[in-house]
Every structure is written in structure tokens, then in C-alpha cells.
Amino acid sequence: MLTEVSLNDKYTRQSGRVFxxxxxxxxRLPMLQSQRDHLAGLNTxxxxxxxxxxxxxxLDIQFWQAKEFLAPHNIVFQxxxxxxxxxxxxxGTQQAELDGQGKYDGVFGIWYGKGPGVDRSGDAFRHANLAGTSRYGGVLAAMGDDHACESSTTAxxxxxxxVDAMMPILNPSNVQDILDFGLTGWALSRYSGCWIGLKCVHDTVEATASIELASAPDSxxxxxxxxxxxxxxxxxWPDTPLQQEQRLHEHKLPAVHAFWRENSLDRLIYDPPNAKIGIVTTGKSYSDVRRALTELGLDRNMANKLGIRLYKVALSWPLEKNGLNQFTRNLQKIIVVEEKRALIEDQIKTLLYGRTSVPVVVGKRDQNGExxxxxxxxxxxxxxxxxxxxQILQLIQSEELSNRVKQVKLLSEKDTELAxxxxxxxxxxxxPHNTSTKVPEGSVALAGIGCHYMVQWMDRSTARFTQMGGEGASWIGESLFSKRSHVFQNVGDGTYLHSGLLAIRAAVAAKTTMTFxxxxxxxxxxxxxxxxxxxLSVSQVAHQLLAEGVAKVSVVTDDxxxxxxxxxxxxxxxxxxxHELDSIQRQLRDMEGVTAIIYDQTCAAEKRRRRKRGQYPxxxxxxFINTEVCEGCGDCGIQSNCVAILPHETEFGRKRRIDQSSCNKDYTCIxxxxxxxxxxxxxxxxxxVKAQSVPSFDPDQLPLPEVASIDNEFCxxxxxxxxxxxxxxxxxxGMAAHLDELGCSVLDMTGLAQKGGSVLSNLIIAQSPDKISSMHVANGGADLIVGGDLVVSASDKVxxxxxxxxxxxxxxxxxxxxxxxxxxxxxxxxxxxxQSVIEKSVNANQLTFVNSNHYAEHLFGDTIAANFFMIGIALQKG
Structure with missing residues (x-):
């Protein structure tokens, strides 16, 4: 067991394993880079x-929380x-030393944003990458991609x-890689003058793991x-556009190749000398491939026996030729595994073109184009x-592998009963959106980006959306060819500040009739x-809208x-x-031109947070609801759309009650x-009332539960x-496993879960971090399910x-x-x-249903302990 552990270890420890x-x-990355620069005599x-x-x-929350650790390293988060x-x-930070006025030897940086933000930043990226980075600066662009469209409007x-901006791309496969690739990325950026992309997906940046701090090269x-x-x-400076283009094409990208030849993080994981088949992969797909090989029984010994080579690519663009040649030698077939569109596969085909002996390359499509x-x-x-x-069985005969493939296909094709x-x-x-997103009878609204996006599945006559900041612009075009004369357009305050005002300005310029x-x-x-x-205040928004030419502005508020x-x-x-929202909306929808409503009410979740800190009234x-008077009509729920109103079953039928623990005192239920x-x-x-008495017993007399063994992974x-x-x-x-010096990974699948949706965590424990092949629990791979909610536990994902x-x-x-x-x-x-759906999917002899909310409230006076209560049951049952 680790002798001394602190939650601050992730920012303070200089070596060893952290969680x-x-x-x-x-x-942590900029702290590590700052320390390296200091040791090199640089003031950055x-x-x-x-x-x-x-x-x-x-990410911003984590940077704010780490403020005290960032300040000593001259790290500015803005x-x-x-x-x-x-x-x-x-x-601009890369230009700080150009005129001799820089305070430091250089400024290195991180840009971050999700996929749509990458798209809208294309022009800035192109210009900045052409201009280049400073000698002791360097830039990482952390691009957050939502491949499965779990919390986005596009996958x-x-x-x-x-690639279009000619920015090299590093693609980490786990938390460890983020540190290693990040430090190498800054070195590459400084040397080549390029901005460096750092691919970030849910499976890497939102995962938690035990990692080693000192695994990246010291120099x-x-x-x-x-x-x-x-x-x-x-x-x-000075520097002309054509000079920048020539330098990027003819010198900077070749410098990327040269640097990577000397400092490559691409790795041959399996490298038998007699290999016939090669598997090449990158990023999150590398973890999936590791899990896939485990399911197929293809460990290192089996891979050597069958002649299977495995290549993990860190720099997914531009692909480094020497490493690829080493990987492809004498191969008959290459299987490329990467998510979404083919990036590595097409580069491989280009680099192999013209060779006398070329292996078959399959990936997105097979040999027949399927x-x-x-x-x-x-x-x-x-x-x-x-x-x-x-694909392996097409070239190599193996009864053991053939049987494994059949088992895998059965698991991958298995259906679960629909809950x-x-x-x-x-x-x-x-x-606030419970009220603000209502529209008058006969009107329609267009959705926008933000929590209010969820209104689309709440019978509010609201549909369709645009990209962030485009809210309302679609109606400019549609209105010219529609019989409808008016729409409402929802715009979040964050979107308004981000880019939403421009669409309002465009609607005014186009003389469109609509209400924002x-x-x-x-x-x-x-x-x-x-x-x-x-x-951003209500007053500022009102003045700005009128200044832009909005015909009428009304403020609707709860106070x-x-x-x-x-x-x-x-x-x-x-x-x-x-309460006058409906009337105001009816007035504005009859007006020509652009009108606006500013709906002013603080976020309920934020109210709760501030009240706990004494910062909000x-x-x-x-x-409360008197259940003896309640007739169970449900009109309170229809009026308020509030999830704090719960059913209360009685001998006289279903009534209603208000869950005081979740009620945020909005009062619209009245x-x-x-x-x-x-x-x-x-x-x-x-x-x-907590349990006043618990049957007396001597804890020492309780038999210790039989703890499950961890031979490979416990999922x-x-x-x-x-x-x-x-x-x-x-x-x-996960921290408990870390304290026991075990390898551990945690991957939380949340999406919009913080808004009352389903949440699912994959927790994998092994004897050491390198024994964990993937962050995901595979089909049929769960050793234990701890179901905190019956509905989510019966879902197909679980x-x-x-x-x-x-x-x-x-x-x-x-x-x-x-x-x-x-x-x-x-x-x-x-x-x-x-319960029946769950019983059919798990070991029914090892299944326990328990109302843990009831027991937690009875024993501890609060349901907050319900999940831990279930962990206790699981432990006692071994």
C-alpha cells in the first residue's frame, strides 16, 4: 500500500505513480514543461x-481549482x-519576443475547444500555423472530439x-499518453515552428487512471x-504570406519528419521476425485493439507464434516513413484500425505506392470494397x-483463433431485451427553461445550443437547431419561402456572448420577422x-439589442x-x-421585424450551489402537498414541468408529493x-430519523468476506x-485501488447525465496499469454491476x-x-x-435487488449513502 497519498499528488509529486x-x-502538463524549462536555464x-x-x-474548472499550483510557474489561464x-x-503569445519587448524567453501554450470550435477556428489556425511558433514557445491545440455524438449536435x-491547416497531430490512447505526448508535442512545436494538434476524446480526457509521472523523455x-x-x-517579422507558405511546405513539415525520426513515440508493440500480418492503430482505437486481442487470445506469445505485428502510431499526421517501413517489412496484409474517416490508412497506401512488393491494406473497406x-x-x-x-484467418489457419472468433461474434451480436x-x-x-421555453398556442420555436436544447423532447412545439451562434439565421432563409409568418428562437446567454449576437444582427439587416x-x-x-x-448583464443585453436595431425588447423575470x-x-x-410571458409573446409575434425577450432567471442548479455557500437568497x-386533498390530476406537473413532483401511492390511488431535497423553490407548481x-x-x-438502535454485535466476530481475486482484470x-x-x-x-498499488482505470459515460439522465462508469482493476487493455468493459465482460438505478441498470448499454x-x-x-x-x-x-430484464442478463444466483434508498435513509438519515450501501452488500457477498 502507498505510504503517503494526497489528492494534490497529481499536481505536486515529482515522480512515481499518481491517480x-x-x-x-x-x-499538470504546463507545470511539467515549466519545470523542464527551469532546469534548462530558461525563463518561460x-x-x-x-x-x-x-x-x-x-477543463476550465480544473484550471481554476489548480490556481495555487499554477501561479509559481508563470502559467496564465484565461x-x-x-x-x-x-x-x-x-x-499573439508567440509574437511577444519579436520586437524585443518580451518579458520571458518564450511563452508556450495550450488552445482547447470541442470539434465545432475547431471548425470555426480554421482561419485562425491556418494563419497562426503559417506564421509559426517562437523558439522557446510552442503550441498544443487540444481538440475535443465527440465521436459518438453523446453530448453534441454532430459526431x-x-x-x-x-490536416488542411497542415498542423501535425498527436493521438494519445490513454491518460499516460496525454502527459508524454504533450511534452513531446511542445518540443516538436518549438523545433519545427508548427502548431501541434492533440486529439482528445471522451475515452482519454474524461478517463481516470494510475500513471507514471517520469515516463516521458528528459530531453x-x-x-x-x-x-x-x-x-x-x-x-x-517581417514575413510575407508566400514566404510563410514556402517555409511551411518545404522546411517545417520536413522538420517534423526529421524530429520524429529521432524522438518517435510510435511503437512496435508486437514484432515477430516472421510476421505476415500487421495491425496498425492509433489513439483510442489502440486501447480497443488491445481489448480485441485479449478477447481473441492473441497475447504476445500467440502473436509471435502466428506472426502478428502490432504498431501503435502516436503521430497520426504526417505519418513517419521510417517507422512505417520497419513495420511493413515482409508483411502480406495490413489491418488499419482507426475511428471515423481514414487518416492513417490513406497515408499508408500513399507511402507504399510504387514498391515492388506491396501488402494488402484493409481498414474502412476490405479487399472487395465492402x-x-x-x-x-x-x-x-x-x-x-x-x-x-x-482477416487473420484468411491467411493463417488456427483452430484456437477460429473458436475465439466464433465466441466473440456471439457476444458482439447478442441482443438484450428492450427495457x-x-x-x-x-x-x-x-x-428557468421549464417556463422560458413555453410558446403560445399556434406558435413554434427553434431550438438552440445549451440545456434548453432538451426542450425538443418535451412537447413544447420546439424543433430543429443550428450550429452554436447560428441561432435564428436559418429562419432568415426559411422565412422567405414559408407560409409561416413568425417564429421564436431560443438563444442561451453563453451562446449570445460567444457568437449569438451576430445572427440577431443579420436578422435585423434582413428585415426578418421573428422573436429572439x-x-x-x-x-x-x-x-x-x-x-x-x-x-454580461440584462442591462447590457437590452442596450445592445436596441443598438443593433431590434424593434422591441421586453424583460420577463421571476423577480x-x-x-x-x-x-x-x-x-x-x-x-x-x-406569469405574463404568454401575453408578451403574443404581443411580439404580431409585430413586424425583429423583437426580443430577455428571460431573466438564475439557473436552478447554480442557485442551489450558491445557497449552500451562503451566496444567494x-x-x-x-x-408541500396535502395528500388527503390532492386528487392526483397532475396539473401541478404540467404547469411546472418540475421533476421534484413525485408520485405518492395511497390506498385511495395515486397522489403527488414534493421531494423537498431536490426542490429549488421555484414555486411554479402552485x-x-x-x-x-x-x-x-x-x-x-x-x-x-436515523435508526435509534442497531442490533448489538461484535464487529470482530463477523467473518471477513471472500475477496474476489484479480488474475487479469476485474471489471x-x-x-x-x-x-x-x-x-x-x-x-x-478507483482511488482505493490506487492506494493498494493496483492498476486502475475509470471511465465515466455521462453525456447529459448531470441533467437527470443516465450515467455509467467503467471501472477496471488489475495488478498493474500495463495489464489494463482498454478503458471500456467489453460485451459480456462485467464481473460486477452495481446498479444505482433500476431503469439505467436495465438499459442495453449496461x-x-x-x-x-x-x-x-x-x-x-x-x-x-x-x-x-x-x-x-x-x-x-x-x-x-x-427486474425481469436484468435477471435474464446476469447470473440470477448472484443477483441482489435491494431498496438501498430506504435502508440508507433509515440507517443514516439521508439517501446520499445509498450507493455506498450497495458497495457494502457487494463486498459482503464477495
Whole structure:
């Protein structure tokens, strides 16, 4: 067991093993680079900038939390209002020494943004990469791609945007790689003068693992066999566009190749001398291939026996020729495994072209041109295993491998019984969007980017969306050819500041008739409640809209007096209570031209956070439902759309109750004017009484549970609902494994889970980190399922990991309604059907259903301990 461990180890330890997430690795990176520069006698600084978005949505939060560790290293973190301006600002840091006014020897930096941000930053990237980096600066562009479109409006692959800008791309496969590739990337950037892309996907940056701090090279070899142009490769001034183009094409990219030949992180993992078949892969796909080979029984010994070579590519563009030649020698077939469109595969074919003996190359398509590994969605290990196994068997006969392929195909093609209900993400209790996204009868609205995007599945006459910042521009074109005369357009406050104002300006210029609803919620709630990246108030928005030519602006709010006192609004801007929203919308939809509503109400989740810190007023009023008076009509849910209103089953039928623990005191549930509602001023919910007495026993007399052995990997799937502590539980279990000096990885599958949706954690424990082949639990690979929610536990994503012989499970059978209950008053919770689905998928003899909410509340006075209660049951059952 580790003798001394702190949660700050990830930022303070200088060597050895630490437990950190991929995002925290990005935060540690500039500290490590600063230390290296200091040892080299350099006085450098760092500049980190970008714009949040999945899978890098929490990067800014982690940088803010690490402020005390960053300051001593001259690291400046400054999030931007959008991605392309961030890239331009970072370009400026590379110019700091050009006129002799620089404070430091150089400034190295990180740009970050999700896939759409890469797209909108293309012009900035092209200009900055042509100009180059400074000698002791260097730039990493962390591009966050959502391959499966779990928390985005498009499934993104950013590599080709960077290729078009001629920016080299590093593609890490795990948390360890992020540190190693990042340090090497800065060295490459300084030497070549190029900006360097760092591919970031959910499976790497949102994963947690035990890693080694000192695995990257201490120094790098500077190539001596390359002729540099006059003035070198770095940024300079004056510099003409054609000079920049020539330097990039003829010198900087060749310098990338030269540097990589000397300092390559590409690795031959399996390299038998008699290899006939080669597998080449990169990034997240490398982990999937490792898992696929494990499922096929292709360990190093078996690979050597059959003649299988495995090549892990770190620099996915431009592909380094010498390493590739070493990999391809004497091969008859190359299997290329990469997600989305082919990047490596096409480079391999180009580099092999013209050779006298060329192996067959398959990847996205097979030898006959049929689809082999799809370029859509996300690849998984079982899918890859089937392809690799069948391709090998075309050249090499192996009964053992043939049997393994058959088993893998059965697992990959297995179907699970469809659960009768799915848990969709929903607005939080008391969310402003519960009211703000309503439209008058006969009107329609267009959706936008943000939490309010979810309105599309809530019967609110709202549909269709655009890219971030394009909200409303689509109607400019559509309106000219539509019989409809008017639409409402939702625009989040974060989007407004990011780029949304331009579409409003365009609509005014086009004389379009529409009403923009600027949803001012005082926080960027979608990614964790961050503050705005610049000054923004209701008053500023109102003045700006009028200055842009908007015909009429109205403010709708939940607190008229507070809004007027905090804002100096322009004349002519009326402020009304939210109960008048329908009336205001009806007035504006009849007006010609562009009109606007600023809906002012603080995000409910942010209210809760601030109240806990004493930073926001906490009304003394609480609302309760008298169940003896309640008729169970459900109008309170229809009026409020609030998930804090729960069913209450009685002998007289279904009633309603308000979950005081999740209620955020929005009070719109009262709008139904129901006599069963009771307002209590100054009171507080009575705390549940803990168990006053527990049967006495001597803990020493309890037999120690039989702990499961870890021969290879022990795979746990933890499920639940966003906001109930599932991610915390997985993190604690992962840290426990780390404390025991075991290898451990945690991958949280969240998407919109923080909004009441499903959350799933893959927790894999092994004797050492190198024994963990993939971050994902494979189909049929779960040893244990800890189900914090019955609905999520019965979903296909969870049960695909289950095996009726292998998988044990402990599942909470507490009946937690989905958000649909707000609109469907007689919605039934199909607990028996859900339990049946689970029973058919796991080892029924090792399955325990327990209402852990009930026991946690009874024993501890709070349901927060429900998930840990289930871990205790799982431990006692071995």
C-alpha cells in the first residue's frame, strides 16, 4: 500500500505513480514543461486559453481549482469568449519576443475547444500555423472530439481540419499518453515552428487512471541532418504570406519528419521476425485493439507464434516513413484500425505506392470494397476483434483463433431485451427553461445550443437547431419561402456572448420577422455552472439589442423588483413577471421585424450551489402537498414541468408529493391553483430519523468476506442517475485501488447525465496499469454491476456488458420516475418488468435487488449513502 497519498499528488509529486483524470493531466502538463524549462536555464511562461465543450467541458474548472499550483510557474489561464479568438490570442503569445519587448524567453501554450470550435477556428489556425511558433514557445491545440455524438449536435472528427491547416497531430490512447505526448508535442512545436494538434476524446480526457509521472523523455534529440532555411523555422517579422507558405511546405513539415525520426513515440508493440500480418492503430482505437486481442487470445506469445505485428502510431499526421517501413517489412496484409474517416490508412497506401512488393491494406473497406470498419459512430472492441480475427484467418489457419472468433461474434451480436422505459435527461427541478421555453398556442420555436436544447423532447412545439451562434439565421432563409409568418428562437446567454449576437444582427439587416428569446440564466449551466467569460448583464443585453436595431425588447423575470434594482434598463424596455410571458409573446409575434425577450432567471442548479455557500437568497417559504386533498390530476406537473413532483401511492390511488431535497423553490407548481398545496413560511423539512438502535454485535466476530481475486482484470460497471453520486463512488473505488498499488482505470459515460439522465462508469482493476487493455468493459465482460438505478441498470448499454454465467449484480430497486412523469400523470413505473430484464442478463444466483434508498435513509438519515450501501452488500457477498 502507498505510504503517503494526497489528492494534490497529481499536481505536486515529482515522480512515481499518481491517480488523475485526462483533464487533470492537461492541467499538470504546463507545470511539467515549466519545470523542464527551469532546469534548462530558461525563463518561460505559459498561456492557456480556449472555450469549454464536451469532452473538454470541465477543463476550465480544473484550471481554476489548480490556481495555487499554477501561479509559481508563470502559467496564465484565461478562457476566451469563443474558440477562434482564443486561437488568435494564443498566436499573439508567440509574437511577444519579436520586437524585443518580451518579458520571458518564450511563452508556450495550450488552445482547447470541442470539434465545432475547431471548425470555426480554421482561419485562425491556418494563419497562426503559417506564421509559426517562437523558439522557446510552442503550441498544443487540444481538440475535443465527440465521436459518438453523446453530448453534441454532430459526431465530430477534427483531424482533417488540422490536416488542411497542415498542423501535425498527436493521438494519445490513454491518460499516460496525454502527459508524454504533450511534452513531446511542445518540443516538436518549438523545433519545427508548427502548431501541434492533440486529439482528445471522451475515452482519454474524461478517463481516470494510475500513471507514471517520469515516463516521458528528459530531453530530445535535435536532428542534425536537415538543412534549415535562413532565419530558421520559427516565427519572425517581417514575413510575407508566400514566404510563410514556402517555409511551411518545404522546411517545417520536413522538420517534423526529421524530429520524429529521432524522438518517435510510435511503437512496435508486437514484432515477430516472421510476421505476415500487421495491425496498425492509433489513439483510442489502440486501447480497443488491445481489448480485441485479449478477447481473441492473441497475447504476445500467440502473436509471435502466428506472426502478428502490432504498431501503435502516436503521430497520426504526417505519418513517419521510417517507422512505417520497419513495420511493413515482409508483411502480406495490413489491418488499419482507426475511428471515423481514414487518416492513417490513406497515408499508408500513399507511402507504399510504387514498391515492388506491396501488402494488402484493409481498414474502412476490405479487399472487395465492402465496408469493414465503419467510419460512422464509434468502434468497439468486439467489433474490432471480429474483423481482426476473420482477416487473420484468411491467411493463417488456427483452430484456437477460429473458436475465439466464433465466441466473440456471439457476444458482439447478442441482443438484450428492450427495457420498457428509458431514462432521458431532463430539466432540473426549478429550471428557468421549464417556463422560458413555453410558446403560445399556434406558435413554434427553434431550438438552440445549451440545456434548453432538451426542450425538443418535451412537447413544447420546439424543433430543429443550428450550429452554436447560428441561432435564428436559418429562419432568415426559411422565412422567405414559408407560409409561416413568425417564429421564436431560443438563444442561451453563453451562446449570445460567444457568437449569438451576430445572427440577431443579420436578422435585423434582413428585415426578418421573428422573436429572439435570450435565456439569461447567470451561468454556463450546460458544462458545470461556470461564470460567463466576459461581462454580461440584462442591462447590457437590452442596450445592445436596441443598438443593433431590434424593434422591441421586453424583460420577463421571476423577480421584477430585483431585476429593476440590478439593471439600468433603456427607456421603452418593459419588465414583467414571468406569469405574463404568454401575453408578451403574443404581443411580439404580431409585430413586424425583429423583437426580443430577455428571460431573466438564475439557473436552478447554480442557485442551489450558491445557497449552500451562503451566496444567494434562500426564501423562507416551502411548498408541500396535502395528500388527503390532492386528487392526483397532475396539473401541478404540467404547469411546472418540475421533476421534484413525485408520485405518492395511497390506498385511495395515486397522489403527488414534493421531494423537498431536490426542490429549488421555484414555486411554479402552485400555478395550478390547487387547494392541496400548502405554503409553510419559516419551516424546514424534518430530518429523517436515523435508526435509534442497531442490533448489538461484535464487529470482530463477523467473518471477513471472500475477496474476489484479480488474475487479469476485474471489471465493474456502476450505474445510476446524474447527480446521485455515481461518479464520486467510482472515483473513490478507483482511488482505493490506487492506494493498494493496483492498476486502475475509470471511465465515466455521462453525456447529459448531470441533467437527470443516465450515467455509467467503467471501472477496471488489475495488478498493474500495463495489464489494463482498454478503458471500456467489453460485451459480456462485467464481473460486477452495481446498479444505482433500476431503469439505467436495465438499459442495453449496461446489459450488453453482462454475461449470465460471469456477471454478479447488486441493483437498487427504488422506484425513481423519469422526467416524463411531469407530463404523463398516470405514468406507471414498470419495476417488475425492469427486474425481469436484468435477471435474464446476469447470473440470477448472484443477483441482489435491494431498496438501498430506504435502508440508507433509515440507517443514516439521508439517501446520499445509498450507493455506498450497495458497495457494502457487494463486498459482503464477495
Amino acid at each position: 488523475m483524470t485526462g483533464i487533470q493531466a492537461l492541467v 511562461a505559459a498561456y492557456i486559453t480556449g472555450y469549454r465543450g464536451s469532452p473538454l467541458g470541465a 478562457p476566451a469568449i469563443n474558440e477562434d479568438l482564443a486561437a488568435t490570442a494564443l498566436w 465530430h472528427q477534427s483531424e482533417f481540419a488540422l 530530445f534529440v535535435i536532428p542534425e541532418d536537415i538543412l534549415l532555411p535562413p532565419g530558421g523555422l520559427n516565427i519572425r 465496408i469493414l470498419l465503419p467510419s460512422t459512430a464509434r468502434l468497439n472492441a468486439m467489433q474490432i476483434a471480429t474483423v481482426i480475427g476473420e 420498457p422505459i428509458q431514462r432521458m435527461p431532463y430539466f432540473c427541478a426549478g429550471c 428569446k435570450v435565456l439569461y440564466n447567470d451561468a454556463v449551466a450546460m458544462t458545470g455552472g461556470q461564470p460567463f467569460d466576459g461581462p 421584477v423588483d430585483a431585476c429593476r434594482s440590478k439593471n439600468r434598463l433603456p427607456s421603452g424596455v418593459n419588465v414583467v413577471d414571468r 434562500d426564501p423562507a417559504k416551502r411548498v 400555478d395550478g391553483f390547487c387547494p392541496s398545496f400548502v405554503s409553510v413560511i419559516g419551516g424546514a423539512p424534518r430530518k429523517p 465493474i460497471v456502476v450505474t445510476g442517475v446524474g447527480g446521485t453520486g455515481v461518479i464520486t463512488l467510482s472515483a473513490i473505488l 446489459l450488453l456488458t453482462a454475461d449470465p454465467q460471469r456477471t454478479r449484480a447488486v441493483v437498487n430497486n427504488y422506484k425513481m420516475m423519469s422526467g416524463d412523469f411531469t407530463r404523463i400523470s398516470d405514468l406507471k413505473f414498470p419495476d417488475s418488468e425492469l
